[in-house]
Amino acid sequence: MYQYIKNGSVTSTKGFKAAGIHCGVKDKSKKSDLALIYSSEPCIVAGTYTLNKVKAAPLLLSKATVAKSKFVKAVVVNSGNANACTGKQGDLDALAMQKKCADSLNITQNEVLIASTGVIGQKLPLDKIKNGIDKIVPLLSAKGGIDAATAIMTTDTKIKSYAVKVKLSSGTVTIGSICKGSGMIMPNMATMLAFISTDAKITKPVLHELLLDSVKNSFNKISVDGDTSTNDMVLLLANGLSGIAINKKSADYNSFKEALGSICISMAKAIASDGEGATKLITINVKSAKTEKEADVVAKSIANSPLVKTAFYGEDANWGRILSATGQSGANVNPAKISISFDKLPVLLPDYKLVINEVKAAKILAKSEITITVDLANGKKEATWWMCDLSEDYVKINANYRT
Amino acid sequence: MYQYIKNGSVTSTKGFKAAGIHCGVKDKSKKSDLALIYSSEPCIVAGTYTLNKVKAAPLLLSKATVAKSKFVKAVVVNSGNANACTGKQGDLDALAMQKKCADSLNITQNEVLIASTGVIGQKLPLDKIKNGIDKIVPLLSAKGGIDAATAIMTTDTKIKSYAVKVKLSSGTVTIGSICKGSGMIMPNMATMLAFISTDAKITKPVLHELLLDSVKNSFNKISVDGDTSTNDMVLLLANGLSGIAINKKSADYNSFKEALGSICISMAKAIASDGEGATKLITINVKSAKTEKEADVVAKSIANSPLVKTAFYGEDANWGRILSATGQSGANVNPAKISISFDKLPVLLPDYKLVINEVKAAKILAKSEITITVDLANGKKEATWWMCDLSEDYVKINANYRT
Numbered sequence: 052m053y054q055y056i057k058n059g060s061v062t063s064t065k066g067f068k069a070a071g072i073h074c075g076v077k078d079k080s081k082k083s084d085l086a087l088i089y090s091s092e093p094c095i096v097a098g099t100y101t102l103n104k105v106k107a108a109p110l111l112l113s114k115a116t117v118a119k120s121k122f123v124k125a126v127v128v129n130s131g132n133a134n135a136c137t138g139k140q141g142d143l144d145a146l147a148m149q150k151k152c153a154d155s156l157n158i159t160q161n162e163v164l165i166a167s168t169g170v171i172g173q174k175l176p177l178d179k180i181k182n183g184i185d186k187i188v189p190l191l192s193a194k195g196g197i198d199a200a201t202a203i204m205t206t207d208t209k210i211k212s213y214a215v216k217v218k219l220s221s222g223t224v225t226i227g228s229i230c231k232g233s234g235m236i237m238p239n240m241a242t243m244l245a246f247i248s249t250d251a252k253i254t255k256p257v258l259h260e261l262l263l264d265s266v267k268n269s270f271n272k273i274s275v276d277g278d279t280s281t282n283d284m285v286l287l288l289a290n291g292l293s294g295i296a297i298n299k300k301s302a303d304y305n306s307f308k309e310a311l312g313s314i315c316i317s318m319a320k321a322i323a324s325d326g327e328g329a330t331k332l333i334t335i336n337v338k339s340a341k342t343e344k345e346a347d348v349v350a351k352s353i354a355n356s357p358l359v360k361t362a363f364y365g366e367d368a369n370w371g372r373i374l375s376a377t378g379q380s381g382a383n384v385n386p387a388k389i390s391i392s393f394d395k396l397p398v399l400l401p402d403y404k405l406v407i408n409e410v411k412a413a414k415i416l417a418k419s420e421i422t423i424t425v426d427l428a429n430g431k432k433e434a435t436w437w438m439c440d441l442s443e444d445y446v447k448i449n450a451n452y453r454t
Numbered sequence: 455m456y457q458y459i460k461n462g463s464v465t466s467t468k469g470f471k472a473a474g475i476h477c478g479v480k481d482k483s484k485k486s487d488l489a490l491i492y493s494s495e496p497c498i499v500a501g502t503y504t505l506n507k508v509k510a511a512p513l514l515l516s517k518a519t520v521a522k523s524k525f526v527k528a529v530v531v532n533s534g535n536a537n538a539c540t541g542k543q544g545d546l547d548a549l550a551m552q553k554k555c556a557d558s559l560n561i562t563q564n565e566v567l568i569a570s571t572g573v574i575g576q577k578l579p580l581d582k583i584k585n586g587i588d589k590i591v592p593l594l595s596a597k598g599g600i601d602a603a604t605a606i607m608t609t610d611t612k613i614k615s616y617a618v619k620v621k622l623s624s625g626t627v628t629i630g631s632i633c634k635g636s637g638m639i640m641p642n643m644a645t646m647l648a649f650i651s652t653d654a655k656i657t658k659p660v661l662h663e664l665l666l667d668s669v670k671n672s673f674n675k676i677s678v679d680g681d682t683s684t685n686d687m688v689l690l691l692a693n694g695l696s697g698i699a700i701n702k703k704s705a706d707y708n709s710f711k712e713a714l715g716s717i718c719i720s721m722a723k724a725i726a727s728d729g730e731g732a733t734k735l736i737t738i739n740v741k742s743a744k745t746e747k748e749a750d751v752v753a754k755s756i757a758n759s760p761l762v763k764t765a766f767y768g769e770d771a772n773w774g775r776i777l778s779a780t781g782q783s784g785a786n787v788n789p790a791k792i793s794i795s796f797d798k799l800p801v802l803l804p805d806y807k808l809v810i811n812e813v814k815a816a817k818i819l820a821k822s823e824i825t826i827t828v829d830l831a832n833g834k835k836e837a838t839w840w841m842c843d844l845s846e847d848y849v850k851i852n853a854n855y856r857t
Contacts, residue, residue: 105781105789136774138790138806171774172808281778357760358852365853371539371574375684378508386508387541403541405575442853443846449761450768450845 052218053310055317056225059214060196063227064248066091066292069195071202074183076131076169076176085183086128086202086229088246089156089191093122094288096164097259099266101283107135107171108145110282113164116149117286124162126246126286127152128203129180130231131169133242135281144175151181155188168205168231168242168282200229203244206448207232211321217251217310219303224251224293226307228314232322243270245285245318251307252291257299261308262287269315272347273323274354274438287311323437324420328444333363334422335436339429345382346434349425352380353436360441366416368407370398377425388428393421401428455621456713458720459628462617463599467630467651469494469695472598474605477586479534479572479579488586489531489605489632491649492559492594496525497691499567500662502669504686510538510574511548513685516567519552520689527565529649529689530555531606532583533634534572536645538684547578554584558591571608571634571645571685603632606647609851610635614724620654620713622706627654627696629710631717635725646673648688648721654710655694660702664711665690672718675750676726677757677841690714726840727823731847736766737825738839742832748785749837752828755783756839763844769819771810773801780828791831796824804831 062069067090074085098117100110116123127148134141145165153160167175190198200212214227230245253261266285297307324332335353340346353359356376362369370391378386391399393415398407415421465472472491479487501520503513519526530551537544548568556563570578593601603615617630633648656664669688700710727735738756743749756762759779765772773794781789794802796818801810818824 103778103781104785104787105778136777136789136802136806141806171772171778172802172806281781357848361849361852364849367853369574374539375506375508375574378506378684382507384507386539403539403544403575441849443849445760446764446767446844446846446849449764450770 052306053215053313056214056216059227060200060212061088061227061229061246061248062193062196063214064225065250066290067227067248068191068193069199070187070190070192071195071198072183072187072190074186075179076129083198083202084129084131085180085187086199087187087191088126088199090124090248090288090290092290092292093124094290095253095255095258096120096123097255097262097287099262099285101280103281105136105281107133107167107282108137108141109134109148109165109167110284112145112149113166113284116161116164120161122162123164123288124158125152125156126164126166127184128166128244130203130205132167132173132175133169133171133282134167134175136172137174140174144177147177148175148180151184155184164286166244166282166284168203168244171281196227196229203229203231205231205242206327207325209321209325211318213314213317215310215314217307219295219306222293222295224249224295224307226310226314228318230318230322232325242280242282243322244282245270247285247287247314249287249289250291250293251289252294252296253289257297258287258289261311264308265311265315268312269319272436273319274436320437323439326439327448328442329439330419330442331363331440332420333438333440335438336422336424336433338424338426338433340427340432340434341430343432343434345429346432349377349380349382349384349427350434350436352376353425354438357441360438363416363421364440364442366413368393368398368409368412368416370407373423373425374399384427384429390426390428392424455709456618456716459617459619462630463603463615464491464630464632464649464651465596465599466617467628468653469693470630470651471594471596472602473590473593473595474598474601474603475586475590475593477589478582479532486601486605487532487534488583488590489602490590490594491529491602491651493527493651493691493693495693495695496527496565497693498656498658498661499523499526500658500665500690502665502688504683506684508539508684510536510570510685511540511544512537512551512568512570513687515548515552516569516687519564519567523564525565526567526691527561528555528559529567529569530587531569531647533606533608535570535576535578536572536574536685537570537578539575540577543577547580550580551578551583554587558587567689569647569685569687571606571647574684599630599632606632606634608634608645609730610728612724612728614721616717616720618713618717620710622698622709625696625698627652627698627710629713629717631721633721633725635728645683645685646725647685648673650688650690650717652690652692653694653696654692655697655699656692660700661690661692664714667711668714668718671715672722675839676722677839723840726842729842730851731845732842733822733845734766734843735823736841736843738841739825739827739836741827741829741836743830743835743837744833746835746837748832749835751785752780752783752787752830753837753839755779756828757841760844763841766819766824767843767845769816771796771801771812771815771819773810776826776828777802787830787832793829793831795827
């Protein structure tokens with residue numbers, strides 16, 4: 052059993068402090084661009100990272116640090132510059148950022164993880180970040196989660212921050228989080244960062260397993276396909292301060308997993324609904340598939356279809372595009388068996404029987420959150436994806452992002 | 455050796471007539487919506503078709519007809535309605551359209567191929583098409599190719615029509631063509647139709663081989679990925695009227711293949727550059743790949759990246775997005791070895807060495823045709839794709855296409 056905490060964040064978890072400031076990376080907008088998360092106690096850590104062959108320097112460094120460190124205590128993040136495609140200089144800058152943070156916090160370099168997000172291919176303004184680290188350390192606070200969530204934003208329009216309390220057999224643990232959406236609603240270059248804290252006591256292998264499982268059903272099911280950017284990263288830090296241990300194959304394990312899954316889905320949906328230029332959040336349920344994979348590829352194909360996305364933006368009940376996206380997914384489906392509904396309204400029945408009530412459909416499509424269900428009548432498996440619509444603003448935002 | 459014919463079309467080929475009229479399928483716009491292509495002599499025919507699991511009724515019927523007919527003489531095409539996802543009624547309507555055309559031309563049903571393009575999921579207005587067929591037959595003319603090209607358009611803004619004369623050892627043959635772009639610039643639901651005529655004498659297996667080869671390097675290399683819509687079809691008709699035979703493994707075979715390849719590339723580029731809302735045609739050359747497949751997946755990944763497309767629309771020299779699209783292609787490339795240029799201007803050298811001259815790059819990016827070259831430094835294979843940019847107009851056009 053878990054419960055969301057109002058205005059919860061990564062610092063809702065016992066022992067975690069955070070802060071967010073403007074240090075000058077975003078030199079034009081003056082928005083905040085440096086975040087620091089710190090745990091008073093050493094944390095076990097697990098991470099998942101982009102599968103893009105082009106990996107940013109801070110990501111490679113953090114991945115290596117997670118792999119070799121028994122514990123970590125801090126995560127420092129800048130926005131405005133991704134430190135990606137920056138070659139050897141980028142590696143050196145990432146190391147310098149890590150070292151500066153360690154020195155300022157008086158901990159070892161291996162206890163610091165770093166992340167960057169923003170423009171690709173430009174040298175990191177290291178001096179600004181170093182000065183920023185000097186300024187941000189004294190500001191660390193148990194109320195700083197929202198400031199940190201603000202400082203990691205790029206084209207996000209909303210702060211993304213959640214926390215839950217999880218009731219376990221021997222007491223309550225907390226899971227807190229902040230994340231940033233790529234802003235990008237298509238399956239590439241979606242720089243997505245998420246930082247999750249918990250005061251549960253968990254071993255590294257169990258933490259890793261829990262994280263992978265949660266990411267699979269959340270961040271990997273939005274059409275901000277998490278595994279293809281240069282900088283994508285999800286980190287989960289557990290400082291054990293609650294004293295409550297989560298062991299594998301316990302009822303508590305399942306409760307914790309459910310809560311972590313929920314918080315990850317909350318973040319993923321927030322990212323999808325805040326896609327650049329997005330006006331709607333669309334949930335895609337694919338049902339009655341032969342295998343989980345089949346359900347997944349169909350849902351993914353729909354979620355990634357720009358024609359489906361633009362139809363939703365236009366509030367057009369274009370079920371034909373949904374059906375065609377299903378047909379071109381690669382799944383071995385029989386289109387004549389498929390049914391489609393919008394929310395609870397049946398639109399298409401098997402044998403291409405069109406039963407749509409256009410007036411009712413228009414009302415549903417005018418909403419800001421819509422669920423479409425595609426029933427393949429091919430088995431018992433299902434999958435859920437989330438996407439946003441595609442508006443002119445997506446193009447406007449992305450046509451000149453670099454400059 | 456081949457040469458393009460000025461204002462050439464499908465009727466530039468000896469023995470081919472065509473016509474195009476408005477019959478009422480496009481009831482609002484009054485634009486022409488019915489095309490007929492007819493050969494006085496029986497034609498050997500080859501076809502390639504969408505791989506989408508959702509296949510339109512006319513496509514299934516034409517595919518079956520091509521497979522079983524020794525010869526065909528006519529292709530009738532309507533635009534404005536795709537007769538896709540229309541179930542049994544759609545099959546009956548397609549058959550009725552084929553039969554009506556055969557009756558009007560006084561030939562057998564198996565000598566008629568049909569195609570439809572337009573909105574999905576709406577019943578074909580068969581009476582309008584039948585009346586139209588009555589009207590169009592008397593209009594067939596050796597000068598009617600452009601009218602036919604006009605009548606198959608949907609959101610296309612330009613007529614797409616080409617013909618070449620090919621000098622062979624024993625004389626000259628002609629290849630003529632018309633096509634319509636999907637208008638859609640993304641790899642799904644791109645309804646792409648192309649009809650190619652020739653007066654060369656070719657056996658069915660050789661014709662089929664020639665067509666597959668040409669399509670592979672043209673229509674399948676644009677980000678209107680030809681194989682994923684419900685209605686995509688390329689038909690090649692050879693009536694033998696030149697009396698010149700093309701046999702396998704002759705020098706003439708290669709000359710003909712080269713000319714057919716060129717005309718298919720011309721059509722593919724015309725489709726890409728006329729993508730909905732497109733302002734630029736971008737050629738993507740991927741060089742020095744380990745395998746042809748590697749070059750292909752990288753070029754495809756770049757061509758399908760909405761972020762790359764929007765950057766070109768914004769005339770932004772965003773090489774980082776090109777590199778990231780390369781990295782997320784699935785190809786096993788080393789990003790540190792990659793070079794990128796825009797036209798002849800080097801932008802990125804290995805080890806992320808940025809050498810871009812922003813002033814020169816801006817001049818190149820302002821052009822309406824741009825070539826980007828990505829050198830993987832991984833081998834000797836290459837691939838070329840074509841794409842257009844992504845503008846706000848794409849969204850406007852597609853947000854309300856159905857209604």
